Amino acid sequence: MVEEIEKKSNLLNDSMKITVFKNGPYMVTGRVPLMTWEICKDEDTERLIWREVKKYPIRNRYALCRCGHSGNKPFCDGTHSKINFDGTESGDFAPFSEGTNVITGPLLTLIDNKHLCVHAGFCTQAGKIWNLVQQPENSEARDIAIEEASNCPSGRLVIIDNATGKTIEPELEKSIVVVEGLHQGEHGPLWVRGGIPIKSADGKQYEIRNRVTLCRCGKSRNKPFCDGSHVEIEID
Secondary structure, three states, rough: HHHHHHHHHHHOOOEEEEEEEOOOOEEOOOOEEEEEEEEEOOOOOOOOEEEEEEEEOOOOOEEEEOOOOOOOOOOOHHHHHHOOOOOOOOOOOOOOOOOOOEEOOOOOEEEEHHHHHHHHHHHHHHHHHHOOOOOOOOOOHHHHHHHHHOOOOOOOEEEEEEEOOEEOOOOOOEEEEEEOOOOOEEEEEEEOOOOOOOOOOOOOOOOOEEEEEEOOOOOOOOOEOOHHHHHHHHOO
């Protein structure tokens, strides 16, 4: 089955992109760097941070598991066909701006699209980001709010600098991060970084964003995107 997927991938060009295969994996092309990071606590501050765990060799193309049951995670091994995985996409092509909540503070404006939440947990520290942006002329709160929004893998949280009107976005290498959660047995989503195009199984392109998270447990109700369902289950 994996060989068949690889053959199908020859129809794709080698530019960086991710293609969702119907009831199958994510086919990644264009030598996209792949690594595993975990969410952990900083020993000094007790705040959540990212820590790199592993880097995979660069490959022209590779297939990533989408059903959550591969014996070769994060790569696909064809198990989706044996378990009759239903990977039907929800058709969620709505732009980020749709359904957002805007919180304006004295220094920063927070754009929050709760629909994209994957429960990474960075935003709930130091008094919570929604409160931090509303604190009056507090440079420390400002810096923490920017840090928390930048660490949000799904891009649910976006910060705008009121003084310049510009969005404050982290500069991210085009890459995919396999996210491991803070708690044992909690395996998070695939964090797609740097604006890599993602195409649906029927060839339609989703909105390109700097930070996107794709489901890898197979249980999301917002496929192919993560909706935080991995927090409630344990991937084998």
